[in-house]
Amino acid sequence: MPKAAYLQQSVRNGRSNCCACALRHEMVFSEVALDDVSGFHHHVDDYVFPAGVLLQGAGRPAEAVYCIKRGAVKLVKYDPNGGQRIVRLLKKGDVADLQWTVSAVAQHAAVAVGEVHACRIPMPFFTDFARRHPKLQLRLLQKSQEALREAELWLAQLLGGALSVRVKTARLLLRLRQDDGDRLYRLSNEEMGAILGVAHESVSRVVAEFLRLGILARAGADAGSRHLRGDIAALEDIAMNS
C-alpha cells in the first residue's frame, strides 16, 4: 500500500478556459450552449495531479467533481483487512465523483494512476448548473449508464467464475487497450490483482509468461513506461477461454 496515495498534494495549473477546451464536445458539457459555459467556467480550475495522489477520500463529503482530461483514475475500496479492491477505472472524459445524487459522501477513494490532468468544479456550482440545464442531466445519465455497463462487464467477464488467471489477465489487458492500436495502458501487477481479485504474484507469473511468448512487450526503453505493446489477436485467443 503506497503511502503516497494518502497525500492530498496537487498542482494547480491556473483557471480553465472551457470555451477553448479541445475536449469540450467529448466531455459532459457537450450539450450545453457555449454562452452558458462561458458564464460558468470562472469557477473551474485546471489541475495536474502526480501519480498516486488521492483526489477524493472514501467517507469524506464530496466537495468537488473532477472532469478528467488526461491519464486514469482508479476507484478503490479498502477492506478492513488492509487489502484494496479496484471497482472502476476512470479515463479521459469521465467524471469523478458523481454520486452526490444518491449520497453526500463518497463510497470509495479516487486515486490517480500515473499523471492526471483534470478540471475541478466545486460541488455547489456543479449542482446548481445541473439543475438549470436539463441537457446536462441527460448527459450525466448517459455517463452513469456507461459506468454501470462497464461494471457489469467486469462482473461477468473479468471476475467470472472458474476462469483461470491467464484468461482473466488477458481480458483485462484487452480492456486496457487504447485507441484501437496495440498500445495497452500499463497497470502495476498489484493494481491488476486488485481489479481481478487475484494475488499479485499470480499476475506476475502470467505477465512474465506473456512477455516470454512475445504476446506482450514493454513499450519504450524505460522500464517506468505507462504503456505496453500487445499482440491483440493472441490475447483475444487466450481471452476466449481455453
Added chain:
Amino acid sequence: MPKAAYLQQSVRNGRSNCCACALRHEMVFSEVALDDVSGFHHHVDDYVFPAGVLLQGAGRPAEAVYCIKRGAVKLVKYDPNGGQRIVRLLKKGDVADLQWTVSAVAQHAAVAVGEVHACRIPMPFFTDFARRHPKLQLRLLQKSQEALREAELWLAQLLGGALSVRVKTARLLLRLRQDDGDRLYRLSNEEMGAILGVAHESVSRVVAEFLRLGILARAGADAGSRHLRGDIAALEDIAMNS
C-alpha cells in the same frame, strides 16, 4: 439452464391506475405531478409474470421499460460456453431496462425470479415523458447511481479476491435480507452460484452447513417457499471474514 426462461409468456392484468398506486411515491415517478401522471397512465399496462419468464432478451431492441412492483428480476449474461452470470438483481421500485440512453439494445436478459408484478411502459411513451419532465430525469439518475453503487459493492465484497465460498455466501445472504427482519429472499443454489461466480455444488455444501448449524432455516413448511429465516448476527460474523 431452465428452458422456461426462454418463454416470453406473460399474463396481462389490465390497465394500470397509476394515480391510485400505493407505490407511487417509492417509484421512479414520485417527483412528477399527479395531473401529469393521470394523463399518461393510459399507456401503462399491469402485468404478472410467472417465475422464469424472460422480460427482455439480450441483444434485442428494448421495446418497453418495466417498473417492478413485486418480486425480483435477475439480469443475466450468458457465456458462449453456456454458463450464466447474474450481474444484477432488481427488486421492488426498480426499473428494467433503462439502458436506452446509451444504446438501443439490451446487454443482458432480464428474467423473473419467482412471480413478478410489474407495470409495462412502452419505450416511446417513456422517452417522451422523460424528455418533458426534468424531475423524472433526476430520479432516473438517482436510480442509475444506486444500481452502480450496488454493482460496485458486488465487485468489492461478493466477488472479492481470496474469499472462501463460506464468506461469500454469507455476504450474499445478508444482501438478500428483506425489511430488516430475519427473512431472506431465497434464490436457487444455481442462481447464487451465478452471482458469486462459484459452482452450485459449493453453494449447496455451504448452505447445508448453515442449515445444520441452525444459522439458516427454511421458512414455511413447503419446500418451494421463496424465503428463508437467517440468524443475522451469525451471518454477519461469518461475513466479517474469518
Added chain:
DNA sequence: CGTGTACTTGAGTGGGCTCAAGCAGGGTGG
C-alpha cells in the same frame, strides 16, 4: 408411473494462495 429439474454428497485433482527469499531500480542523505 416416468421424466425432468433441483439438490445433495462423495472422491480426486489441480490451480492459485500463502509464505518466503532474492533482485532491480529510484530516491535520499551522508
Added chain:
DNA sequence: CCACCCTGCTTGAGCCCACTCAAGTACACG
C-alpha cells in the same frame, strides 16, 4: 559518489480450497 532503504517485481515450494465428474435422492409435473 556511494551506501542505504523502500517499493515493486520475480521466482520457488507446499498446501488447501474449490472445481470437476459422478452417482444418488427428493420432489413436481404430466
